[in-house]
Every structure is written in structure tokens, then in C-alpha cells.
Amino acid sequence: MNVNSNKRMSLSDAVSRFVSDGAHISIGGFTINRNPMAAVYEIIRQKKRHLHLYAHSNGQGVDELIGAGCVDQLEIAYAGSGRFASTCIRFRKAVESGQLPVEDYSNYQMTLRFMAGAMGVPFLPTRSSLGSDLVNRWGFSQTARQANARVPDRKLVVMDNPFDGWCDTERVVLVPAINPDVTIIHVQAADRQGTARISGLPFADVEQAKAARHLIVTCETLVDDDLLRGAPERNQIPFFNVDAVVHVPMGAWPTACYRYYDYDPTRLYQYRDAALDDDRYQAYLEKEVFSSHNHEEMLARIDDRQLEKIKADPRTGYAVGLDRR
Amino acid sequence: MNVNSNKRMSLSDAVSRFVSDGAHISIGGFTINRNPMAAVYEIIRQKKRHLHLYAHSNGQGVDELIGAGCVDQLEIAYAGSGRFASTCIRFRKAVESGQLPVEDYSNYQMTLRFMAGAMGVPFLPTRSSLGSDLVNRWGFSQTARQANARVPDRKLVVMDNPFDGWCDTERVVLVPAINPDVTIIHVQAADRQGTARISGLPFADVEQAKAARHLIVTCETLVDDDLLRGAPERNQIPFFNVDAVVHVPMGAWPTACYRYYDYDPTRLYQYRDAALDDDRYQAYLEKEVFSSHNHEEMLARIDDRQLEKIKADPRTGYAVGLDRR
Amino acid sequence: MSTEIEYTSREMMAVAAAREIRDGDIVFCGTGISMLAAMAAKHISAPNSVIFFETGAIDSQLEEVPLAVGDPRVMFATSVNGGLADAFATMQNRFTGRQVVGIMGAAQIDIYGNLNSTVIGDYHHPTVRFSGSGGACDVASFVSRTIIFMQHAKRKFVPKLDYLTSPGWLDGPDGRKKAGLPDGGPSCVITNMAIMGFDPETKRMVLNGCFQGVRKEDILDNMGFAVDTSQATQIKPPSAEELSILRDKCDPQRLILG
């Protein structure tokens, strides 16, 4: 956090400054929507390693970070990209081959964990998952947990309701707070100071943003203060939570950015195809990510007609009639 | 809650249907802003009795309900109306005369209690109030609590952090959920189905609304569905939470309604003056509340120039230069 | 299968689920066929049902079928575009949650309707890793009833789950109460062959009805545990109207129907 009035910087600076090897990070978005993909590709380019990644259903970005070997440990609720991968492919390979330790929670539990971090409390309660293996099975062993000061000693705690049945509730599950070193979100609009506005669903971006020690905001449009302050009800992120503001048009591509562009089915199917085979995946990384210097260059290689097709229709906010087969 | 598509009704119907004698209720707003005053006056007119009232800093409306003898028990964080009454006057008289049992919490604690009710959990944790008399002194005795199934057996619970110091926290205070029988809020815009939009600060209205079994929404403007659904990011209350939609222009008067009108200093000083004396207060109730049949009639008696003065300026949302001395 | 109009088992499943939705239900939708069922129900028998997603979209106006619950199509012309926290609180809420029906799928199911969508094999060294719970465990924990989609196969209807992701009736009639879960639980399982229910006393799975042309033996042959089939009826095939709504209004591109 930072109250300065101009936090604009390049994506490469923001990533090298706030994402260190071994950092605990989280990224915004959901499955194939508003993932901060430009930042994800920059993290891959800068060959960040040993990341501890927190995700609810943060989809495409999570799979690419895992595929590129950036992630050592994962706490997650859901790794899927809808029709494009009912289970994220590089995630699945990494787990099945024993390379990636995973701790499973539910989406609400992960949301509550970020919310607890944002609120500054060590845990929040829920009635979700009582009697399930989310409670009974731990991905990280108690020994591993005790050896690592950055993760809580327990995955979660089942507790009797101390208010004696109040709200017809006998028992709750307490889930521990997350405070990532850095969260990265992609939004539709931000100003130089950091005030940010998300259009469409915010998912859990706001909780993820406020839980973090540092926050990088990438945005489609960089606007004047006055514009956002003219309707503050529509802004979700106060500037003092923000450390870096990066202007990256198409920064969520190939995932969607409501009212700007849809997800890119062509690219997501290409990715799927590459991800299914280790050699093809290495070729994808080399050709598509490492050989471009930044997101702009990456995008410049995509056929304009392909990008034109995913442009959002002004009435609905998505690409009406887009061929998604 | 109710998914029907037309919930429009008169204020008199809404109050007689959803506010019964002895009901547990909460009202929206904060001190001198966006209190559902039209509904408050209707509750007074219908001579509702024995209410159990929950409030954070719900200000003017709380004082008038107490003054009119509607309230038997109060759980509250703050009873004040800014410059017009640093302590709400009828509240103060009722407490000092021993007529009104009060349970004290902080504003955050009351907010968390509504939030817990909205979330469907029996409690939420906070680090607020450790070591204070909010923890050590109880307004309702344990015996009284145990005799009343509608209040939790304990005011709050202090608990050691079961995650062993996680988040540098050794101890938390758990505050119990509130589920009022009915919450009443006043908003700028709603549609017949109940979708509602608040402009300016929402205070804790959204948590109060979602915590309740029944919800009455009074609104300045009743709009077509399409209008609110054109920018759903700006709506806070989904229609299925709502039981009654009541169109009441100036429904927050004499408190403020952002972008519509400011608080009415003339009326609030008149109220203050009346409240300070028991006879004058009875006269106020008779002359201003009981002798009018509804809010419209009450407002019709106010000099148009007085109401003109509090009209909101379109740029700032309040009455610029209003004489507030 | 055939009636006057040809239809696929996927279409039968979507229609069967749509019929389970009552007017006034708040319908929690996952990705895929559950969305079609909810969309179809709104057009057929439950015009006042409300479609909502764990991503926070409430009463989405689905002009095109979404390919994920995070698809921008769910954000259009909703009543409220909230966040995940709001969506799950709606289900855990003591008032709204009682009116929510959840539609979900899984990789494995047991006789009490408990679901696995996490792993096949050992949790720490899985043979197959799936996406994980997502919101499934939350929905199964909170809401008044759930409708489950499954493919009918021995490896899917198993005596013991490799991992219990989402609680059904747990270990019987008192299972949820003992665990501390809210009231609720699975009401039916819709497969490519049949509709399974749960015995009101034992909470063990039973056969409610077979789809056209399916014999009870076929069903039992495709399950890893035995169920009572004595009360099973024949399921009415999709009507022409149901099919036309499903095909023309819900998924004209056949993105989900295939």
C-alpha cells in the first residue's frame, strides 16, 4: 500500500519489483475471465520461480503459471477453464506427476480466506464442507505446515458454535486468512493514483486485492482522476491499496474483459492443444511467450481479424454470435 | 424474501404486514442520512409496541421510534445526530430514566453482526474491543438472555486464536449474528420486483437488508426494470431479498438522501427543541405525526421554501451553501 | 431412443432436470448441461425461477449459453452483479438459502449421494486429478436440495468415493445433522439412463424411473452398488415443446447439447 499520487509504471518494472522468487501471490479473475494475463506472461518471461500461489477458480492464468514452472505450491478451489478444459491441463499433469503439492479448499472457503486477510482477522467461519474430505484430508502435512512460517499450522479448524446453537448452528469450520505478498488484478479502468473500477462481476478480486501486502493493478484504460471520482459508487479499489498501476490494453487476453472483449476461443483451443503434449507445450512457451518482449508484441502477432471477432458488443458487453465451437 | 415480480404496496400495508408488535427490527441509514423516516413515522402512527431494535448509528429514526414509545429493547453502537444532538435526546432520556434496556456494541461489531446474519453464520470475529467494557459489561444479563430465545445466551465471546498466533493475533472477539424479523431501508431507486440501488455511501444497509427475514424497501424513484438492469454493478439489493417496494418521495426527510436532498436543519433543530421537553415532545408527536395520515400529508405542511433549500445540487449531491447554523 | 422426434440422452437429461425445478426456485447453476436445464425450466414450467451463479451474477438474462460460470454472458442485465462472497452468502443465508436448488455434476457418487470431483486414486498420488470442489462443496453444504448429473457407469457409481468433495446424505439419515450441516441434501440424480432418488427413511439411493428403452437391469449393470428398483416408473420422453425450447431458445449452436 502507498498513498502517492502517481504509481504508473511498466509491467516489467512492476513484476520485477513486487514479484520475487518464492513470493506468495494471487491473481484475479475467474476461469476464462479477467485473468491478469499480461502480468502472468511477464512473470513467465522473467522466469520467476518457487511461487506459492493462492487461487479460488483463477483458471487460465493459474494453468499458465504452473505450466511454465513458476509455481512450487498451490492452494486452490478449482482448476478448470469451462469448455476449454474441464480440468486445467498443465495443472493436472503437474499434480499427477507428483511435482505440485496442492491444498484443496472450496471456492467459498478461498473467498473467505482472502476476505479474512482483507479484514485483518486470522480466520472466518463457514458451515461449508462439514463432513467432507476438504476437512478430513490435508494436502500439506502438519509437519510441513509447522516447518513453514508462511502457512498456518492447520488447514482449517472445526469448532462447536460457542453461542450454543445460535442460528440453528451446532458447528462451524474456521478457515485461515491469506495475506499474499502480492496480488495482481486486471480491471477495466484505473487512474494514476490507483483508484480502480471493475465492470461486470468483480469475482473475489476486491478481497484478493485488499488482503495483499502489495497490489499491482493492470488496466484496459488509464483515466483521469476526475472520471472515476465522478461516480465513486462504481469504484471498488481505493488508491491507497495500490502499489503499481500498469496500462495494458487487452491485458486479460486470451481471457475476457467485460465490455471490452470476449474470451478468445481460437487461442484457448490452441492453448489446449499445446498443453496436452509436453513438447508442444515447450514450443508454445518459446514461440508465444519467451520470444516476445511484452504483451503488445505478443498481441501484434495475432491476426487482427481474430481480435476483431472477440470485440465486445456495446449492448451486452460480450461478442454476440462469436463462434465458440 | 420473495421472487415475485411485483411487490409494490402502500407504506401503510407494508408496515402493518411486516412490522408486528414485539418484532425484532432494524432500519437503514446513518445518523442524519438516509434513515427510512417515512416508514418510521408510519410505525409510530400504527402505534407498534415492544419492538426489539438493532442499530449501529442509525440516528434520527432510532430516536423517533424510542421517543414514540415503540421500542422495548435496544442493541446499539451509537445514538447521536451529529451537530443536532451529540447524544440523541429521547434515547438519552429513556435510558437515564431506566425505561430502556440497552446493549452496547461498537459500530464495527454491529456491522459484523448484521454481516454474520446476511452470511448465515452464527458469529464473526474481530480484534475490536479487547480489554474494553464492551467486552466486560453486559446490558442484558445472562439470566435475561437465557430467558429470551430471540437473543443469544452471550453478548459476545472472547476466544484464543485457534490458528496459534496466525496473523500476529493471539485473541479475537466473536460477535453473534443478528437476523431481524424485518429490516427497512430507504434507497434512491428501486423497481417493482425489488432490485434496489443506493447512491453515495451504502452504510451497512446491504448487510442489514440481507440479514433480515423480511425486507421493506422505500424508494425516492420507482423505475422500470430495464433501467437498473442496464448497470447492475450499481445495484446492491437483489430482488429476491425484498418483500415490499414502497414509492415514497422524500422518504428519508428530514434526514438526507444523497443526490436528492440534504438533511433539513430547520426541522432537525425543531425536533431537537421539542425532544428536550416531555410536553413539547408529546405536542410534536400529536401535531406532526399522529395528525397526518401519511408522509405526503406530513410534507405538505412544510413550507415549500424550506424544502427547496435542501434540494441537492447536481454536481455535489448535497445542498451547497445551505444555512446549517 | 426414439419417439416421434429423435432426441439424444443429453437432451433427455436436460429436460428431466428442468422438470425438477419449481416456480420460485432460485437455481444455482454450474457449467454445461445444468445451465441448459435452468434456462429450459424458465421457459417451460418455472417462469419465476431465478438463475444465479457462484461468480455473483443474479438472475442472468442468458441470450447465449455461457461456456463457464465466469463467462461474460452471465453478467448481462442481471439484477445485481455481486462477487463470490455475495453468491455463497446467498446460499448459506438462513432465508434465501432455503429457496435455492443446486444443480451439479461429479466424477464419482456413492449410495448416499456424496460426490467426488477431486481425484481418482490416492489423494497425495492421484491417478487422475480433477478440477476440485470449486463451489460444489459449498452448494452441497448449504442449499435446500440438489439435483445431480452423472453418467451411468460402474466406475462412477461407487461403493466408496476416493475423495468426498461434496457432502450428500453423508452416512445416512442423521449424517448431515451429526456433521453440523444445514438441512438439505441431494434430491435426485439424473443420468443418461435414469432418474435416481433417495429413500426418505434411509437416504439410500433408489431408482425413481428409467428413460425410454432402458431396462432396470441395464441400470444395475452400470452401477458399483445395488439399489432398490421396486418403485421405478417409466420417465416421460421430452415433449415436442420441451425439445424445441431446449434446441431453439437455449442452445441453438449446440455448444452444450453437442
Add this chain to the structure above:
Amino acid sequence: MSTEIEYTSREMMAVAAAREIRDGDIVFCGTGISMLAAMAAKHISAPNSVIFFETGAIDSQLEEVPLAVGDPRVMFATSVNGGLADAFATMQNRFTGRQVVGIMGAAQIDIYGNLNSTVIGDYHHPTVRFSGSGGACDVASFVSRTIIFMQHAKRKFVPKLDYLTSPGWLDGPDGRKKAGLPDGGPSCVITNMAIMGFDPETKRMVLNGCFQGVRKEDILDNMGFAVDTSQATQIKPPSAEELSILRDKCDPQRLILG
């Protein structure tokens, strides 16, 4: 009191508090004089300080002085108009909370800077009932430091509070830690006569400095407990610039300054 320009003790108090605000502070404001102090600080020494209110308004552009924290004037041209839940979470948050300074008042204060804004007399049968905590207890619990406004009077500086609404240093240097509160606590008390501080070792109140024309004896005479006055200095009167900002930019109607 007089310098070249006449000023009131209320003006001196507002200026003294403004001087305590550092550039980059996030300033939690209550109603009344604390707002003036925060507004003045932004114009004088802390242009990058941020004014925010428990009602949820962040970085309010105060063109007119609000008469309550729920005044519509706090909602204009903010960075975010959130709710109470957001505002208090900002203070409890482990990162943002560390940068927040709270400004508050009370009816009683004790030697450790604990505050009472609830009752005089017995809690169940009070002689005087006040508004209650509001956000005061939360702010005092969470933030890195607080600035307290008080009138200097024996009945206000008391050996024992009638009710401890807002925790200061509780019972000494380890008080907050023992209770489980976050780091933080009262940094100074600004009265109509003086600025009081807290001894870094004992956390007991001391006299930091007297306003112009006030003697140490006057201060001790107006307190219900003794404090160390040995390190007290003379407080610089408001400068012409400070006064002009306060009067012309912050409260031209003298709604708070009286």
C-alpha cells in the same frame, strides 16, 4: 490568549492536531473538530494525507465541513464510497491499518489514555448517558496511533473511568498485548490548555506542552490525577497562515469553530 492575531482555544486545538498529522497518513475522522484538523493538515503540512470516515467514504473532497460522519458532504468525489464494513476493515487490515491515525474525543479519559463515551455513573442506572462507542472503540483497537481531543476539567481527566469504551494503553506498557489488541495506542491528547503525551516506558500520561498563557499549575488543577510536567515546553501559537487556512478554507461558516 493573544498574539498578533486573536484566536480561540478551539482554533489552537485544531491547529495543534493538524500539526500531528504526517504526510501520507490515512486519517480517520470523527465529527466536529477532528474534521477541521484533518482538513487543515491537508492544506498545511500533509498534502498526501487521506481523509476517511467510518461511514465508508475514502479521500472525501470536503468543499464544506460535514456536521456528522454521515453527512452527504463526505460522499462527494471520493476515491471509493464503500460501506461501514469496508471502512473498519481498512483499519483492522494488517497493512493499511498501520498507516491510519485516528482522531477522537470522549467524555472521560484516564492516565493510560483509555476513553469513556458511554455513561457517567453506573452502567445500568447512568446519571448521564452518552452516544456510546460508535466507531471509537474500533478505531482505538485497530490503528497505529490516535490523537484525542478533550476539554481540560477534573471531571474529565479521572483516576478511574465509569466505563471503558475505547482502549488506550489499558493498564500500562503490556496492557494491549495482554488483552490481544494490535500494536498502537494513544499518541497525544489535545485539550483547550495543553498537549499531553504518554511516557514511552510507563505509558502514563505526561504534559508535553502548554498553550500560550497557560501555566503548569492550571493544568494540574484541572485534572483528577497527577502527571509529570517536567519535560513540558511552550506550544507555538497558530501562525497567521494556519489560522487563515482554518478559517477561510475549512470552516468559513464557523459551524465547528463556533
